[in-house]
Amino acid sequence: MSTQTHAMAPWPALEAHARRVALPGSAASLFLYDAGPAEGSPLLLIHGLGNEADTWRYVIPRLAERFRVIAVDLPGFGRSDKPRRAYTVPFFCDALFELLDALGIARVGLVGHSLGAVIAHFAALQRPDRAEQLVLVSGSLFAPSQKLDAAMLLFLIPGVGESLYRRFQKDANAAYRSLEPYYAHLDGLPEPEREFLHQRVNQRVADDAQRRAFFSTLRRLALWLPAQQRGLRERLAGLAVPTLVIWGEADRINPVAMGRALAEAQPLARLVVVPGAGHNVQEEAPDAVAEAILTGQDAPPDQPGTRAAA
Numbered sequence: 001m002s003t004q005t006h007a008m009a010p011w012p013a014l015e016a017h018a019r020r021v022a023l024p025g026s027a028a029s030l031f032l033y034d035a036g037p038a039e040g041s042p043l044l045l046i047h048g049l050g051n052e053a054d055t056w057r058y059v060i061p062r063l064a065e066r067f068r069v070i071a072v073d074l075p076g077f078g079r080s081d082k083p084r085r086a087y088t089v090p091f092f093c094d095a096l097f098e099l100l101d102a103l104g105i106a107r108v109g110l111v112g113h114s115l116g117a118v119i120a121h122f123a124a125l126q127r128p129d130r131a132e133q134l135v136l137v138s139g140s141l142f143a144p145s146q147k148l149d150a151a152m153l154l155f156l157i158p159g160v161g162e163s164l165y166r167r168f169q170k171d172a173n174a175a176y177r178s179l180e181p182y183y184a185h186l187d188g189l190p191e192p193e194r195e196f197l198h199q200r201v202n203q204r205v206a207d208d209a210q211r212r213a214f215f216s217t218l219r220r221l222a223l224w225l226p227a228q229q230r231g232l233r234e235r236l237a238g239l240a241v242p243t244l245v246i247w248g249e250a251d252r253i254n255p256v257a258m259g260r261a262l263a264e265a266q267p268l269a270r271l272v273v274v275p276g277a278g279h280n281v282q283e284e285a286p287d288a289v290a291e292a293i294l295t296g297q298d299a300p301p302d303q304p305g306t307r308a309a310a
Contacts, residue, residue, distance in 0.1 A: 017034055017060075026075060030081070033069070041068065049218065058282070062294070063294070111135040112136060113137040113282055115217070125236075136244070138281055139254055247259035
């Protein structure tokens with residue numbers, strides 16, 4: 001596989017929709033895709049830790065048939081600015097609300113994956129007046145019993161985590177293999193997809209500014225998220241935002257039991273389990289994810305339950 005790590009380019013099929021928006025309050029200019037009809041109901045797509053807007057590359061075209069779809073690189077990641085600062089969930093929320101204000105969007109559907117789901121969930125609880133709906137993919141603010149694996153625990157140790165991360169900068173294939181837990185079967189992906197992921201993960205680890213943002217986000221999240229569990233069940237019980245929860249059946253990062261627990265704790269949450277998909281379900285089963293979001297628009301918001309998507 002190629003080891004070139006030139007500047008991160010937009011996904012070719014989405015290049016025409018790429019733009020930047022300056023956010024003075026957040027001291028950052030953000031890269032984003034803005035696709036679909038300008039008059040369509042807006043959806044804001046938020047990626048996970050260490051990823052970027054291209055994680056939604058196969059979902060955006062489907063959703064853009066009906067919605068105005070805004071998929072952003074969070075500050076500190078991808079092609080967005082990476083200021084030296086503390087990266088926290090409240091900061092990301094503030095930046096995203098500033099982005100929505102800059103785009104003239106008052107209410108939006110919040111769609112988040114993994115860390116992005118934590119951000120979206122927190123944002124909906126903080127500002128339910130601005131959340132039209134909520135779609136949580138492979139993650140949420142509700143994590144009462146989440147356990148970190150040994151590799152992630154090492155990443156939390158200052159100095160040790162950075163040393164492990166720098167090894168990826170010296171070994172392109174090791175960087176690529178680090179993606180294995182996030183897919184049900186990385187080696188079973190089509191070769192062009194594996195080529196893209198190999199190049200993209202090496203572009204990420206080559207960026208020292210993104211490395212700083214990654215560790216800042218990870219370590220603050222590890223302290224912040226457990227503290228959010230206090231009183232969270234009560235807050236979720238009162239959240240009136242219709243919520244769709246999408247989970248890969250074979251998720252090795254956040255087991256599907258977490259999605260089931262969330263659907264039980266939040267009365268307006270409905271769970272869709274995607275058979276055979278891993279943590280990055282929006283990449284492995286984009287049609288199932290898009291279909292769940294599109295059909296979810298037509299489902300009554302007051303009937304919680306679980307269904308499987310093929």
